[in-house]
Amino acid sequence: MGHPVQYLLYLSGMHITGQHMIALFLTFFSATPPEVYEALADFGYKSFRPGQELAIMRILSGLSTLVVLSTGMGKSLCYQLPAYLYAKRSKSIALVVSPLVSLMDDQVSGLPPKIKAACIHSNMTKNQREAAIEKVKEGKVHVLLLSPEALVGGGHAGSGCLPPADQLPPVSFACIDEAHCVSEWSHNFRPCYLRLCKVLRDRLGVRCLLGLTATATLATARDIAHHLEIQDEDGIAVRSAAVPPNLHLSVSMDKEKDQALVGLLKGDRFGSLDSIIVYCTRREETNRIAALLRTCMQGSRLGGCQEWIAESYHAGMSASQRRRVQNNFMCGELRVVVATVAFGMGLDKSDVRGIIHYNMPKSFESYVQEIGRAGRDGKSAHCHLFLDPEVELESSINLACMSLVCYPSMLKEDNLCELRRHIYGDTVDYFTVKKLVQKLFPPCKCRQINEKQQAEEEQNCNETQNVTRVCHTHERAVPIQETVEAHDITEEGIETILCYLELHPQHWVELLHPTLSSCHLVCYSGPQQLRAIAKICPPVAVALARKRLAGESLSHSSSVTFDVVELADSMGWELIPVKRTLRQLQWKTERGTGKSGVLVEFSSLSFHFRSYGDLTHQEMDSICEFLHQRIQAQEKTQLYQLKACFKAFFSVAYHNSTSCSDKMDDDRSQKLKALLMNYFDKKAELDLSKNSSNCDVILQLKDWGDQIRADIRSFLSTRNEEKFSGRAIARIFHGIGSPCYPALIYGKDRRFWRKYINFDFNEIIRIATEEIIRTK
Numbered sequence: 007m008g009h010p011v012q013y014l015l016y017l018s019g020m021h022i023t024g025q026h027m028i029a030l031f032l033t034f035f036s037a038t039p040p041e042v043y044e045a046l047a048d049f050g051y052k053s054f055r056p057g058q059e060l061a062i063m064r065i066l067s068g069l070s071t072l073v074v075l076s077t078g079m080g081k082s083l084c085y086q087l088p089a090y091l092y093a094k095r096s097k098s099i100a101l102v103v104s105p106l107v108s109l110m111d112d113q114v115s116g117l118p119p120k121i122k123a124a125c126i127h128s129n130m131t132k133n134q135r136e137a138a139i140e141k142v143k144e145g146k147v148h149v150l151l152l153s154p155e156a157l158v159g160g161g162h163a164g165s166g167c168l169p170p171a172d173q174l175p176p177v178s179f180a181c182i183d184e185a186h187c188v189s190e191w192s193h194n195f196r197p198c199y200l201r202l203c204k205v206l207r208d209r210l211g212v213r214c215l216l217g218l219t220a221t222a223t224l225a226t227a228r229d230i231a232h233h234l235e236i237q238d239e240d241g242i243a244v245r246s247a248a249v250p251p252n253l254h255l256s257v258s259m260d261k262e263k264d265q266a267l268v269g270l271l272k273g274d275r276f277g278s279l280d281s282i283i284v285y286c287t288r289r290e291e292t293n294r295i296a297a298l299l300r301t302c303m304q305g306s307r308l309g310g311c312q313e314w315i316a317e318s319y320h321a322g323m324s325a326s327q328r329r330r331v332q333n334n335f336m337c338g339e340l341r342v343v344v345a346t347v348a349f350g351m352g353l354d355k356s357d358v359r360g361i362i363h364y365n366m367p368k369s370f371e372s373y374v375q376e377i378g379r380a381g382r383d384g385k386s387a388h389c390h391l392f393l394d395p396e397v398e399l400e401s402s403i404n405l406a407c408m409s410l411v412c413y414p415s416m417l418k419e420d421n422l423c424e425l426r427r428h429i430y431g432d433t434v435d436y437f438t439v440k441k442l443v444q445k446l447f448p449p450c451k452c453r454q455i456n457e458k459q460q461a462e463e464e465q466n467c468n469e470t471q472n473v474t475r476v477c478h479t480h481e482r483a484v485p486i487q488e489t490v491e492a493h494d495i496t497e498e499g500i501e502t503i504l505c506y507l508e509l510h511p512q513h514w515v516e517l518l519h520p521t522l523s524s525c526h527l528v529c530y531s532g533p534q535q536l537r538a539i540a541k542i543c544p545p546v547a548v549a550l551a552r553k554r555l556a557g558e559s560l561s562h563s564s565s566v567t568f569d570v571v572e573l574a575d576s577m578g579w580e581l582i583p584v585k586r587t588l589r590q591l592q593w594k595t596e597r598g599t600g601k602s603g604v605l606v607e608f609s610s611l612s613f614h615f616r617s618y619g620d621l622t623h624q625e626m627d628s629i630c631e632f633l634h635q636r637i638q639a640q641e642k643t644q645l646y647q648l649k650a651c652f653k654a655f656f657s658v659a660y661h662n663s664t665s666c667s668d669k670m671d672d673d674r675s676q677k678l679k680a681l682l683m684n685y686f687d688k689k690a691e692l693d694l695s696k697n698s699s700n701c702d703v704i705l706q707l708k709d710w711g712d713q714i715r716a717d718i719r720s721f722l723s724t725r726n727e728e729k730f731s732g733r734a735i736a737r738i739f740h741g742i743g744s745p746c747y748p749a750l751i752y753g754k755d756r757r758f759w760r761k762y763i764n765f766d767f768n769e770i771i772r773i774a775t776e777e778i779i780r781t782k
């Protein structure tokens with residue numbers, strides 16, 4: 007297939023070629039060709055919505071583009087129409103990467119009938135996936151929807167599912183839905199998204215990328231544009247107002263939120279609305295609130311003809327339970343869904359009339375995305391947010407500071423603290439980074455070998471060469487579960503670090519598909535059989551030789567376990583043929599007939615990558631420094647966003663919701679919209695340094711230092727057989743579970759769990775570290 011711009015030129019009957027003409031062409035001959043309007047009509051639409059035409063024309067011209075449009079404004083057409091036009095002209099597919107795996111099948115069936123689509127994701131069986139790939143190969147598909155994991159591999163989803171590019175029809179362009187996940191500065195960063203663009207370019211030769219998102223600040227949009235390699239400013243094609251005009255926003259700071267919620271739902275504003283979503287941060291809370299509403303709303307006047315008043319929805323429920331709630335809500339039989347943010351992603355219900363936030367969302371981006379699920383039909387809709395009254399908390403601090411008898415756990419826990427916990431739960435300290443870096447870059451022998459060779463060469467020709475990097479990287483595997491437990495860091499945290507290293511200008515690592523790295527080989531006929539197969543199978547011979555070199559005697563052994571990735575690397579073989587050769591040992595013949603009495607098992611899902619083994623101490627230190635700074639910057643940004651969010655909501659909040667349950671003051675709604683607009687455009691920085699006492703109420707430790715130290719000592723003495731880092735203790739005192747210190751176990755000891763949630767996290771780390779050193 008020719009360069010995509012040729013399609014546009016072809017449509018317009020012109021014959022210009024060459025990259026440099028694209029810009030000229032778009033400037034002077036940008037009238038949309040009739041074929042594009044015809045295709046629009048084929049889709050059943052009369053005209054374009056704002057932004058669609060520009061984005062579609064850019065994609066048809068082969069120019070990577072980012073579209074930032076509020077939910078429901080019609081982003082999907084921006085990939086559907088070009089995919090259709092490209093495929094109409096010649097056999098080609100458009101790839102659409104979407105994180106909404108559970109909704110992918112619905113997305114495919116919901117596409118306009120003109121578009122032939124298929125999807126591939128990790129929830130499908132192997133047969134289903136193969137059938138979809140067959141259809142693609144046969145050219146029966148215009149649009150292929152993929153989960154990010156299906157494309158790049160990663161996590162437990164296994165490796166990427168697509169065949170190599172030469173077995174696929176030409177890819178006209180690739181669309182990345184929810185493109186903000188590409189940016190680590192976004193509210194919903196997903197490590198495997200960072201690798202998407204690279205895989206699309208390197209493995210599939212895609213040159214034109216389309217990013218779609220409903221929420222991105224200007225800074226995030228620029229970061230996404232950078233990843234999509236959008237060269238020109240116009241590439242960020244459309245940025246709409248953050249909040250659609252038909253949404254009416256209000257905020258209140260009620261002391262009794264449960265009563266206030268019931269009152270709000272009975273008031274004039276929400277009382278007559280049919281479909282409402284109430285968002286809560288915690289799963290347990292969704293169940294409690296749904297039950298509360300069922301009890302308190304019984305018999306009260308309801309909007310439509312619903313049979314059920316309220317049901318909860320969260321990721322902890324079974325798939326069938328969730329589907330039932332979603333279906334009932336979609337068809338209008340269920341009035342209120344009380345949910346965590348798991349509900350609503352990709353929900354195509356245009357007449358949701360109300361969104362209530364029982365807790366503050368973690369960022370403006372989340373807020374805008376969540377309220378954007380209301381009023382997609384353009385008709386008026388209402389949104390209300392309950393903000394916990396931190397000012398109350400502040401007065402308790404003043405009391406505490408005046409050394410009145412007050413115990414920290416008596417202080418009211420607030421939204422901000424709750425949300426801060428999630429941020430601290432994700433961060434990793436310098437020590438952990440260092441241990442991880444050592445694991446990712448174990449020393450190799452390349453330098454010694456090279457020096458020996460050089461010495462010989464020098465003797466021969468007396469010439470010195472200044473070699474700085476002698477290692478050309480090694481293939482390595484780091485078992486996921488083992489590393490998670492050893493370093494008390496989440497799988498996602500490790501993946502993020504690996505992505506940072508891959509995207510660093512020095513490309514410290516190259517990520518490969520996750521793989522099972524441990525090979526266990528058992529010979530049922532005893533040690534002689536093991537020795538015999540070593541003679542015919544080089545990988546087994548090398549595995550045994552390596553064991554012997556490491557001082558292990560295997561002469562009486564009939565089984566052996568080894569790291570197959572390390573083995574393949576040491577042999578200079580590719581991993582796949584090594585695994586194939588080993589598997590083959592289970593059969594008598596090459597064609598796999600008759601068992602040989604050898605068992606070969608692969609286990610331990612591992613991160614798989616190439617990395618250097620000859621890094622100097624300085625290089626290792628600078629990598630640690632780089633990673634640590636990135637992680638800290640990320641933490642700071644998130645804390646900043648949280649404060650910015652609180653401050654803005656606080657500035658428009660009513661004292662209690664009765665002031666806005668029947669009627670509301672549109673000025674406050676407009677003010678909040680303006681603040682959101684400013685935030686997304688970053689025209690005005692929300693200055694947090696000024697007047698921060700209004701919202702920043704983390705307790706200083708000076709008045710509580712002794713008490714906290716005493717508690718840390720008491721905690722350590724009750725668990726003197728376990729090892730803790732300062733961060734581990736701070737997490738427990740903040741009630742943050744981690745892989746090694748899960749909430750399920752540590753949360754049971756109420757003397758410590760969450761006790762100091764209102765105190766500065768980093769300060770607790772500092773004191774705890776001091777106490778740990780003292781008790782050693």
Ligand SMILES: Nc1ncnc2c1ncn2[C@@H]1O[C@H](COP(=O)(O)OP(=O)(O)OP(=O)(O)O)[C@@H](O)[C@H]1O
Binds near residue numbers: 078080081
């Ligand atoms: N040009 C158009 N004219 C009329 N209706 C349109 C047009 N483009 C899209 N729509 C309709 O608008 C609705 C929302 O479109 P779409 O689902 O693409 O929105 P979106 O921006 O992708 O939303 P989300 O962010 O929630 O995914 C759909 O019902 C679609 O049919």
